[in-house]
Structure formats: structure tokens, C-alpha cells
Amino acid sequence: MTITRIFNDRHGDSHFEDLHIPLIDQGEIGFLSAPLPVNILQLRKVAASYNFDFHCAPQQQYIILLDGGVEIENSLGEIRQFPTGSILLVEDTEGKGHRTKNLENKERTSLFIHL
Numbered sequence: 001m002t003i004t005r006i007f008n009d010r011h012g013d014s015h016f017e018d019l020h021i022p023l024i025d026q027g028e029i030g031f032l033s034a035p036l037p038v039n040i041l042q043l044r045k046v047a048a049s050y051n052f053d054f055h056c057a058p059q060q061q062y063i064i065l066l067d068g069g070v071e072i073e074n075s076l077g078e079i080r081q082f083p084t085g086s087i088l089l090v091e092d093t094e095g096k097g098h099r100t101k102n103l104e105n106k107e108r109t110s111l112f113i114h115l
Contacts, residue, residue: 001033003087004080006057006072012095014074019089038062040114050108051101057090060115064088068108073099 005017023031054075069083075096081103082088092098102108 001087003062003089004082005089006074006092006098008056008075008092008095008097013076014092014096014098015076016072016074016078016080038113038115040112042112042114044110044112046102046108046110048102048105048107052099054097054099056095056097057093059093060089060091062087062089062113062115064111064113066109066111068106069103070108071101071103 001021001023003019003021005019006014007017008014021033023033026032065082065084065086065088067084069081069086071079071081072088073079075098083103
């Protein structure tokens, strides 16, 4: 399974990195990753007009897009679009941050999993 990591370098610039999470065949129950330690689970809903200028993540967290996609721009101007169902590992808690906006003009729900 591939997820996208957003992180900052020593100069404060944010970057994208695709991470491969290995899944192990568990037979009838499907394919599972190794357990990942987490601390807090949080739900968020944003308005259809969501367009958040450059900001840093408040903490290291996974973000799972439940019912709408986002466009994210890193501090170097690279833009990626993430559809519903995408999983992001957001770690740019310092530096120049990233910009986020809804892909669709509709309310969007996300699941945050704090590390």
C-alpha cells in the first residue's frame, strides 16, 4: 500500500515522499500491515470553501480523507491531488508548511490519527 508523507527538510521546505507500507497475507481476513503505534483519533469536518493558506501540521499525524479529496501545495510549489480514501502522513510540523484546499465544492470529512 502506498501513502504520501509530507515532511520538512533542514531548510524548512516541505516535500512529498511516497512510502510503501508492506501488507502481509493473512488468509481469509485479507492483507494487513504490521501494527503502527498511535495516540489519538480525531474526526474533522470542513466547509465546502476550505482553502487553508500555508501552515504547518500541529503534530505528526496520519490524515485519511473519508469523503472528499484535497489539493496540497508544498513550499517549493509542487502540487499534488489526493482523492477520497487517500492516506497522508503529515510531519511538516516546522518550517514553511503546506497549503491545502478542497478538490470539490462540498463539505469534507477527514480522520486524523495522531502519532
